[in-house]
Amino acid sequence: xxxxxxxxxxxxxxxxxxxxxxxxxxxxxxxxxxxxxxxxxxxxxxxxxxxxxxxxxxxxxxxxxxxxxxxxxxxxxxxxxxxxxxxxxxxxxxxxxxxxxxxxxxxxxxxxxxxxxxxxxxxxxxxxxxxx
Amino acid sequence: xxxxxxxxxxxxxxxxxxxxxxxxxxxxxxxxxxxxxxxxxxxxxxxxxxxxxxxxxxxxxxxxxxxxxxxxxxxxxxxxxxxxxxxxxxxxxxxxxxxxxxxxxxxxxxxxxxxxxxxxxxxxxxxxxxxxxxxxxxxxxxxxxxxxxxxxxxxxxxxxxxxxxxxxxxxxxxxxxxxxxxxxxxxxxxxxxxxxxxxxxxxxxxxxxxxxxxxxxxxxxxxxxxxxxxxxxx
Numbered sequence: 001x002x003x004x005x006x007x008x009x010x011x012x013x014x015x016x017x018x019x020x021x022x023x024x025x026x027x028x029x030x031x032x033x034x035x036x037x038x039x040x041x042x043x044x045x046x047x048x049x050x051x052x053x054x055x056x057x058x059x060x061x062x063x064x065x066x067x068x069x070x071x072x073x074x075x076x077x078x079x080x081x082x083x084x085x086x087x088x089x090x091x092x093x094x095x096x097x098x099x100x101x102x103x104x105x106x107x108x109x110x111x112x113x114x115x116x117x118x119x120x121x122x123x124x125x126x127x128x129x130x131x132x
Numbered sequence: 133x134x135x136x137x138x139x140x141x142x143x144x145x146x147x148x149x150x151x152x153x154x155x156x157x158x159x160x161x162x163x164x165x166x167x168x169x170x171x172x173x174x175x176x177x178x179x180x181x182x183x184x185x186x187x188x189x190x191x192x193x194x195x196x197x198x199x200x201x202x203x204x205x206x207x208x209x210x211x212x213x214x215x216x217x218x219x220x221x222x223x224x225x226x227x228x229x230x231x232x233x234x235x236x237x238x239x240x241x242x243x244x245x246x247x248x249x250x251x252x253x254x255x256x257x258x259x260x261x262x263x264x265x266x267x268x269x270x271x272x273x274x275x276x277x278x279x280x281x282x283x284x285x286x287x288x289x290x291x292x293x294x295x296x297x298x299x300x301x302x303x304x305x306x307x308x309x310x311x312x313x314x315x316x317x318x319x320x321x322x323x324x325x326x327x328x329x330x331x332x333x334x335x336x337x338x339x340x341x342x343x344x345x346x347x348x349x350x351x352x353x354x355x356x357x358x359x360x361x362x363x364x365x366x
Binding site for chain 1: 275
């Protein structure tokens, strides 16, 4: 649902931009006989805005990070933001996994050493903690 | 006298107490010597004996999803990861939106086209969008003729720019002179051209000199028979 509505919006925006581009061409070297075409294009412009406005409700649930806007405003490729996010997430995932694995090893070693030093206490502990 | 005093002290010491070293207030059920108690504070503080270990807490409940799992796989983002991690993305916005006309790689703050400004100062909305009436369209009646130059910048498409850049790069690598150089080329490139032209000119001079030498040698009597001076003397 979300992807199809986004595609619709994208198509509408492309049509709108194309219409504006054509208006720019007409206006950049204006000929008197182009006035009717220009009027038609201006009406298409309003129609395009109406179509975009209609699609507003379909993309309410789409959330865009504000940082992406900064990338676009600086003339940078917004896919770089996605790439950075993915790389950061992967690095953090690896870090946390490393910590979890280290703690697991520490716990196992701790239990081995405790069972050597305090065998009675540890058997009681194991009895309390059935999963250990 | 002294001995009596010590005896009195010993009578009140915990060691001589009939309950041993235990606190007289708390009743103890286990006699193993180990202790686990839960101390509840608040309006009604109380001490509840609950096992043989001090400070033993219930382990935290294990959550299904932790950092130990590969979250990229869990959320099905492997495709996106492989898409972005492998290739080197181009920096420019125009490479992301190649079909968009006009110069879009410039900062948006320069021409007030930034998306931030739309968020910070939202445009007036909420009004119904209606087609323009004939009277309103009269406002768009234009004079014939071309636009002033300052408004013509949008004609330059970013795709062309990329092509030129790519070509420039290629030329630098191959060292060949460019035939399709744009008018707006930098002065360094023109300098390179001149230099190359000079090189060509020098090479042509050398060739001419060689040819002249050959001609001279051909015309000389020594070379007419095609023999070396040594052979000729023989």
